[in-house]
Amino acid sequence: MTVYLPQDTGETSLWGDTAIENPVTEKLNGNLQADVVVVGGGFTGLSTALHLAESGVSVVLIESHSIGYGGSGRNAGLVNAGVWKTPDYVVKQIGVEAGDRFNQALYDSPNVVFELVNRYQIDCQANQCGTINIAHKASAIEYLQNRCDQLKKLGASVRFLDGDTTQSMSGSAYYSHGGILDPNAGTIQPLSYARGLARAAIEKGARLFQESPLLSLEREEKGWVAKSESGEVLADKVVLATNAYSDRNSQGVQNSTVPVFIFQCATAPLPDKIAESIIPQRQGMWDTQTLMTSSRVDETGRLVMSSAGSLQGFKNIIRQSWMKHMRNKIYPQTKGLPWEYYWTGQVGLTSNKILRIQLLAPGVFAPSGFNGRGIGPGTVIGKHLAETLISGNRNEFPFPVEALYNESWRKTRSAYYEYGTLGLDLVDRF
Numbered sequence: 001m002t003v004y005l006p007q008d009t010g011e012t013s014l015w016g017d018t019a020i021e022n023p024v025t026e027k028l029n030g031n032l033q034a035d036v037v038v039v040g041g042g043f044t045g046l047s048t049a050l051h052l053a054e055s056g057v058s059v060v061l062i063e064s065h066s067i068g069y070g071g072s073g074r075n076a077g078l079v080n081a082g083v084w085k086t087p088d089y090v091v092k093q094i095g096v097e098a099g100d101r102f103n104q105a106l107y108d109s110p111n112v113v114f115e116l117v118n119r120y121q122i123d124c125q126a127n128q129c130g131t132i133n134i135a136h137k138a139s140a141i142e143y144l145q146n147r148c149d150q151l152k153k154l155g156a157s158v159r160f161l162d163g164d165t166t167q168s169m170s171g172s173a174y175y176s177h178g179g180i181l182d183p184n185a186g187t188i189q190p191l192s193y194a195r196g197l198a199r200a201a202i203e204k205g206a207r208l209f210q211e212s213p214l215l216s217l218e219r220e221e222k223g224w225v226a227k228s229e230s231g232e233v234l235a236d237k238v239v240l241a242t243n244a245y246s247d248r249n250s251q252g253v254q255n256s257t258v259p260v261f262i263f264q265c266a267t268a269p270l271p272d273k274i275a276e277s278i279i280p281q282r283q284g285m286w287d288t289q290t291l292m293t294s295s296r297v298d299e300t301g302r303l304v305m306s307s308a309g310s311l312q313g314f315k316n317i318i319r320q321s322w323m324k325h326m327r328n329k330i331y332p333q334t335k336g337l338p339w340e341y342y343w344t345g346q347v348g349l350t351s352n353k354i355l356r357i358q359l360l361a362p363g364v365f366a367p368s369g370f371n372g373r374g375i376g377p378g379t380v381i382g383k384h385l386a387e388t389l390i391s392g393n394r395n396e397f398p399f400p401v402e403a404l405y406n407e408s409w410r411k412t413r414s415a416y417y418e419y420g421t422l423g424l425d426l427v428d429r430f
């Protein structure tokens with residue numbers, strides 16, 4: 001049986017139309033030398049390159065398409081702490097010592113992101129106004145309260161909100177059960193953040209190239225040689241930050257995640273009165289439904305919502321219509337308004353739902369499998385990878401480092417998510 005992966009259908013995203021200028025214009029041409037070559041121009045690769053360059057390390061980054069082409073330029077822009085799963089879950093999966101270090105490294109990740117935004121004056125609609133993990137039904141409260149307690153134990157300044165408060169903060173009677181507010185989290189325009197990181201890295205001396213796919217990576221006597229179409233880079237160390245957008249040239253990283261699509265829809269700027277009634281303090285929000293729905297209002301007053309699935313072929317009609325149905329249920333004040341933008345992006349899932357830092361060969365790192373949460377983790381991992389590459393001391397690195405992992409039944413599992421979520425869309429809609 002042939003299982004077809006859902007395809008990127010090339011939709012124009014709101015972020016693509018409103019982002020700051022891309023500072024990277026050149027392709028790799030000729031032969032270069034560097035201490036480190038980074039492959040992939042998303043948050044992980046860019047943060048690695050920036051932090052290396054800040055310390056005076058020579059670094060070349062090559063990206064096969066354009067800066068932020070992958071998940072980094074397409075996401076919902078909710079800058080959240082930690083990972084998708086709870087801190088206790090992480091500990092259960094990887095053990096107490098490793099789990100504690102992992103959780104400690106990521107619980108404060110929004111501050112790392114917003115500190116970089118401030119330091120480099122990145123113009124990315126950054127708003128550290130908090131995010132809310134909101135209950136869609138009363139029975140979800142127990143889970144959220146438990147999650148909130150676990151985050152507090154790590155030192156996070158989260159607080160639990162009662163139903164009246166979530167109702168007024170969301171501007172929706174649908175969300176009248178409660179939720180967790182993380183006041184240190186917030187929202188960004190993700191493609192602008194990626195391009196801003198690229199500009200900062202260039203200012204610090206990193207050399208960045210786009211439309212320069214890695215075609216092969218080979219160990220030679222003098223070091224690693226990363227070949228692209230019209231040039232190559234000789235480097236001591238390599239970071240393959242290709243994650244869920246890895247292709248067949250990404251040295252097997254493609255097989256380390258199960259690709260799953262997420263789609264987003266955005267309205268035109270809403271009339272002032274309606275815009276002010278929805279999430280009036282502008283937090284980012286995501287709910288506890290099986291088909292998770294996130295909502296935010298951007299700085300021009302557009303409502304942006306996301307959920308799971310691709311928009312390929314007939315699924316485009318079903319999913320846009322389902323999202324409108326959800327929007328009418330959650331924010332009935334928007335009834336009748338069309339979507340102006342809709343687009344998709346791919347996330348990389350792992351079987352244990354936890355990201356992996358893989359060591360492919362001595363000096364070749366490949367972080368992947370962010371399971372839909374990568375703004376904070378990608379930025380923080382890039383920072384720690386840079387420190388580890390500089391010091392050569394892995395003891396300080398707060399994440400377990402493992403061998404390249406091959407997810408089994410990738411295509412079948414991807415199709416299962418794609419059609420399972422489509423089934424839920426249909427059941428809920430009709």
Ligand SMILES: Cc1cc2nc3c(=O)[nH]c(=O)nc-3n(C[C@H](O)[C@H](O)[C@H](O)COP(=O)(O)OP(=O)(O)OC[C@H]3O[C@@H](n4cnc5c(N)ncnc54)[C@H](O)[C@@H]3O)c2cc1C
Pocket residue numbers: 039040041042043044045046062063064065066067068069070071072073074075076077078079080212213214215241242243244245246247249250262263264306344345346347370371372373374375376378
């Ligand atoms: C629709 C959507 C919504 C999301 N919402 C959120 C959210 O609200 N909050 C959050 O924290 N996370 C969110 N995420 C997850 C987050 O966007 C990702 O985890 C994060 O962007 C991963 O960053 P990265 O740098 O590791 O990978 P990517 O941004 O995917 O970058 C990998 C890059 O590698 C390049 N590449 C691949 N192969 C090669 C090659 N052979 N040579 C050169 N370059 C190559 C690709 O072109 C790509 O640009 C979302 C993801 C999606 C798709």
